[in-house]
Structure formats: structure tokens, C-alpha cells
Amino acid sequence: MSKHQTITIVGGGLVGSLCAIFLGNRDYDVHLFDRRRDMRLTGAERGRSINLALSHRGLRALEAAGVGAHIETIGIPMRGRMIHNTDGGTVFQPYGKEGEAIYSVSRGGLNELLLNVADRHPHVHFHFEERCHDVNLDAASAVFMRSDGTLHEVKADCLIGADGAYSAVRGVMQKQGRFNYEQFYLDHGYKELTIPAAPDGSWVVEKNALHIWPRGRYMFIALPNTDGSFTCTLFLPFKSNRADEPSFEDLDSEEAVMQFFRSSFPDAVPCMPNLVEEFFANPTSSLVTVRCSPWIHHDSAMLIGDAAHAIVPFYGQGMNAGFEDCRIFDELLTKHDDHWLEAMQEYNTVRKPNGDAIARLAMQNFVEMSERVADPMFLLRKKIEQRCQSLYPSAFQPVYSMVTFSHIPYSEALKEMERQDAVFERVLRLESIRERWNTPEGDAAVQAVLISAGYAV
Template identity: 50%
Template sequence: MKEKIAIIGGGLSGSLLAICLAKRGAQVELFERRGDIRKGQADAGRSINLALSTRGIEALKRVGLAEQVLNDAIPMNGRMMHSVDGQLTYQAYGKEGQYINSVSRSLLNIKLLELADEFDNVKILFKQKCVDVDLNKNTAVLEDEHGVQTSITADIIFGSDGAFSAVRSEMQKTNRFTYSQTYENYGYKELEIVPGPDNSFQAEEHALHIWPRGEFMMIALPNPGGNFTCTLFLPYEGERSFDKLQTPQEIEAFFKQYFADAIPMMPNYVEDFMSNPTGSLATIRCNPWVYKKFALIGDAAHAVIPFYGQGMNCSFEDVKELDEIIEEHYPNWDNIFKKYQEARIKNANAIADLACKNFVEMRDLVGRPEFMRFKKIDNDLCAHYPEMYKSQYELVSFSKTSYKYAQDMGYKNEALIAHIMEHNLDTDIQNAAVIKPLIERFILN
């Protein structure tokens, strides 16, 4: 591949894409708005850790980074729910050996940039903010920290510049560009559970912790340093909301009422709450993803809310599938772009839907007996009929089948489990004579 390819945005998907294209011999220029994260110049306000699962791992394998990344990750085997009175309930994510991985966003980005930098045919430029693109002339205008603008041109230009993509902004002005940005009425605030003595974990290390409270929730993911990054998701307005938590007294009273068991592990929560920014939650969808020599990838094409832990995994899968399509169709870029968006848009829409659905599941349903019953049946079916039945969570997080397929199968699974619950067959799950015909009827039809 001899093309000159510009990549706007050196975050996770942009830097992974740079590596894939560099391996094919392209002349890659990677432009990143922020400073060099390897020099500690990343800015604040981004989520600190992320859940890496099968799709993301598969993409990292493609560039030989999976093992190295997993070495620094913390496996999370299931959800640990904390009730208001501090009782713990555990739900496994899948079967033995199926777990998701808490990884540091910045460490992962550093590893990707380091690898990209090893290629002579990759040039990485930091503090270069894309302020304009000309979709008809294959150009982009980058502005440095002093306001100096440079116009660059390339044969192919990728917009991996995140949820507020400048490349997508220009595409939005073209005719028949379908676009939506949807904000939740919820904001989020990052807080911390600090390490115990000798950097020990003060709560179960190998779990994603959830404090489900119906209309709101807090979650916590473990970090290698023994601390947990907590995120409080709360409505902006209403009876229990960010609006009502303005003073230290209000914050303290709220936490004492709802997260009492976490307070001893969170010595700085009041100060953190007051000083940390409140983030917003958006789903962004668009169609098409490509225009002439431009293509969107990662969050620029599909920002999803974080409740299925799939934002990064979906972006990495974009890169992996694009690379596979290039393998097959190079040098026909028109065809590559066409196949790329055909392959990805429906799947990005599916995971966006699933993430919205999972928000309700996490903040509300996980704490309810009927849902626990549902999950128990779901897990039992997975365990006893592994060839015939896969849970939606398993399909999303531990398989390479498409998100769209996982979404479609989820509906079938729900119908089957509803039938089992209605006929009180919970204890008959191991009875293949009863259950196999039901799986055949509901799932394999």
C-alpha cells in the first residue's frame, strides 16, 4: 500500500488504525488534538478505566498487543451488587473462564502510540486540532496550540476524532446525511475507592461493583494500584439529582443514605464530588460513515453510552473489520469504504441500543428478585446447553458474532426465559427432555 493516509485523532481507534495501515506500507500521518500522553500531557475528564472484552482483544491480537495489554489488566468475572444496607450479591458474567478486563485507558493508548511510533512510515503530530476539512479536496486544516494553521492533503483521510468529530461535522452538511445525537437526562461523576494497606483492594478485586438504586447508580472498576474508579450516574434534575447535591452537607447526606457501605473506602468523596466535572452521556448515530475519500471510525461514527462496556471494543472491531476488508478489496477504496460501512453501521446501532437497555438493567433491574431469577435461568441454560444456548451478554462480550446477531438472539432468549418462568420450570433446566425442545422452539427456529 503506497497511499498517503491521514488519521485525524490519535485516541484508541486512531492509533490502532495507524498501526494496521502502517503494517500494510501506507504513509500514515496521525494528528492528535491533545499533547503526547506518553509525556503525561493527556487532559482530564476522560474515563480512567475501560472494560476490554473479546472483540477488543481480537483486534489487539492483530497487531500483537493483546498479551501485553492483558498482563496489566484486572479480570472481572462478574457483577457484585451492593444493596442499600450493604448486602452483597454476585452475578457471574458467564461461564468459568469468561471475564472482562479492567484496563487503563491511558496505558492502553500509550502502548498503541509506542507501537505506531516504531514504524518509519508513521508520523505522529500532537497538539494538532482539526478545525476544518474539505470533503471535495481531500484536505484537512490543523491548528496548533499557538493558533497556527496548516492545511494537509492525503489520498485517504480517516476521522477518528471522537464523539465531537470535526470530520463528521462537515459530513453532516452533505445531502441526505442521517444523524442523531441523544443525551440522557443523566450525568456522571468520577470518584475513588482508595487502596487499603499495602495497595490491597478494599472490595472484591475481580468484580465490577454496582450500587443499583433504581433511578440512579454507582459503579466501581478495579485498577492495578489497588484503588477503584467509581462512577456515579445520577439524573441532572429531580428529587435525587446533581441539582440537589450542591453543598458538602447535601452530598454527605445523600451518600450516607444510599452508599453507606462505600463511604469508609472513599475518604475524599465529598471533595472529589465538588471539584470533579459532571460528564454528560450521549448516543451518536450517523449514516453514511464514508464520503468520497473520507471515512469515520470509532466514537466519531458511533458514540455509545458506557453501560455495556463496549464503546472501545466496538471501535477496535471497526478497525479490525476494516483491515480485513482492505485485505480483500485493496486497492479498490470505493469498494472498501462501501463494504466497511455495510459491515459496521448496523452493528454500531445494535450495540448503541443494547447499551441503553443495559443502563436500565444495571441501575434498576439487577437489584430486583425477578431479574435475579431471570439471570439465574439464563446462566443455567448457558451452563447446561453450551452448544444450543448463549446468553446475550456472552454473545456481546465473549464472542465474535456480530452485535446485531446478539441483539436479535437476545429477544429470542427473553421469550424462552419468559416461557420457563411462566411455567415454573426453573428447577427443570437440567432436564434435557423438557428444555431442549423449548430451546429448539424459541431459539433455533
């Protein structure tokens, strides 16, 4: 099996750039193509993407690529969820153990950082404003269209599709025989809005939290930026099925928008002086889940990141899963002595079930974020979960922690979710659990349930 020499990466977003760094570190000749202009020249892209939450898996991959040290400068730690109730009151729910946090980072800032690191590699070459026009999967070649409309063909030993949820590389794979493919759109869309910084540059609401206004079938969230502002996202059905259910379709006038925000997110309205202007200027985007299989074509083409597994943003794992793809594939190249066929086959076998699992977890977390975080019994469950974690740190880990603060495979986290859902259904039915949960008797009752479910607590 010959060692591949020249690699084409289609897509210079977060995952494509990190992949280029990993392969550059291994001394491959890497050519990275992106249809956009170099964002380092144009300024960071804005308005298109949900703000990003970088957590353990992403950080670990960045560290493995040698980029980890730079992260603290562009991210803001969020130590928990700040729940905003309809009456304007707030409740803080820590995410994990003391000191654990996820990081709010700007997509543009992180992408520029990765491009800069990749750029220092003598064997990594950028080709901006070149759109992938066609792909020959067997030959690992691709035709790119330059901005003047001319086409040119690029040959390589392997072609990596890191070109996102609407991947052109995957589009060609889909036309091959026996390629399994699924795209599923939520009934909800999303719109980005802004809470600006105070005149002195400070944050007008708690800085170190992910803010959520959960309202059942819809929700509003806000993530802090380094400049004192917050990037906010409204998740709302495109069309409503019931008269009393708001939807983007109904928010068709300034009055309708203001009335909706005043009644749904009253404490946010004073923080958003440009609400109406932004609401009508910014697009309403859709939320897609993409599953496909296989992620590889012989040893000549493969998919990575959103191109392989686009997911909804509700677990904050899209980028983290893509970064983990890069790290795992790098480790598999090491394991298989840079024999790409073996590494790619194992990558497909190992990562595909995890891509499916995080897609399900992300969908599930929408229910948690929009509905359940406002439910007193769910809040009690979260408290008991954290108590169990501190009492039995080696035997019990909440699913959110497994996904966010560990690198346990997503498929195991999904299995654990089903197991814990069954366990906590029983725990929450324990007599007087509301009163007893943080007493020795409560601990003993919970421990008995955990033991009967097989936990070594």
C-alpha cells in the same frame, strides 16, 4: 482502482492509535494528528473518562494488530458483577463460563501503549497539539491549527475521522447533502470518584469484579485499577422529575452529598475518605448517543469509532466496538486487495447496522444494570441462562456472552436479545420455576420452551 498511499488520521485516542498501527502494518504512510499534547510526555489523562472494560472484541482486534501480548500487564480481569445491596450485603454474578473475564484497563495506560507501538513504525508519523480546523472531504485534505495559531493544510489519499463523539470530520460531513445524523442525550449525567488503595497498596473491596450499586433510576459502579484503587462512577439524573428522586441538581451541599451516599451506598462511604472533595472538584459530564450515515465519503474520507457511533457506556463496548471497526476494515482491505473504495463501501454496509445495534444494546443495558440486577426474577433468569449455556453450549448463548465474549455481529446479538426476552418471559412463568430451575424436571420444562422457540437444544 489505485492503492492509496498516504493516510491522515484525525484523533490519536484509542481508536486512532490502533488504526494507525493497522495501517502502518500495511506499509501506508500514516499521519496521525491530535489536538492534545503527547500524553506520554504529560502523563496519562485522568478524570474525564469512565474506566474501560476491554472484552473479547477489543482483545481480538489488539491481537490482529500484533499488540495483544502486552495487555495482561495493564488490565485486571473482572470475572463478574458484584452487586451491593442497600443493606450493605453483596451478591456475585459471574459474567460467563469458567475462566471468562473482562479486563479493567486505564484509558491513559492503554493509549500510551498503542502510541508506543505505532511509534515504532517508520511510516507512522505523529503530530500533536494540532487541532483539526477544517476538512475538504472530496480532496481528503485537512487544515490543522498549531498551538501558535498558525494553520497548515495536509493532503492525503484518505482522511480518517477517529476524533470521537464530537468529531470535527463528522461535523463537516453533516453539512453535506443527505447526511443522516442524530445526537441523543440521556437525562442522566455521570461523575467520577475514587476508592483509594489501602495503605499497603491492596484493594479494599474484591479486586476481580465490576462493582455495582444498582438503585433503580441511578447507580454507582467501581472498576479496579492496577495501583489498588478503584475508579468509581455515579450515574444520576441531572434534574429529578419527582420529589423523592435524587439528582445532581439536588446534591448541592456537603450534607446533601453525604446523606445521599450514606443512604444509597452505605458500604461504599467508609471506602471513600475524599468523597466530598472529589464530588465538588470533578465535573458532571453528559452521556450522548450519536448515530449517523453514511460513515464514508466516496473513497476520500471515513469515520471510525466514536466519531461514527458514540454510545453510552453501559455495555462496556464503546472502545471494543471502535477496535472492532479497525480490525474489520483491515480485513476488508485485505479482501479487496487494498482497493479503498470497495473496502470502504463494504465497511459502511457491514458496520453501520452493528453500530446501531450496539447503541441500542448499550442503552438497554442501563436498564439491566440499574434496575433489573436487583430484581430476584432477573437474577433467576441469569442463573437459568447460564445453566442453559452449560447444558447446550452449541445451541444457546446468553446475549451478554454474545456481546462480550464473542465476535458475533452486534446486530445478531440485538435480534437474539429480542428472541431471548420472549423466551424467558415464558420460562419465568413456568410453574414452580423458582424451586425447580436446577432440577431435571425444570431442565425439561425449560428445554421444551427453547425447542418451541426454535433452539436446537
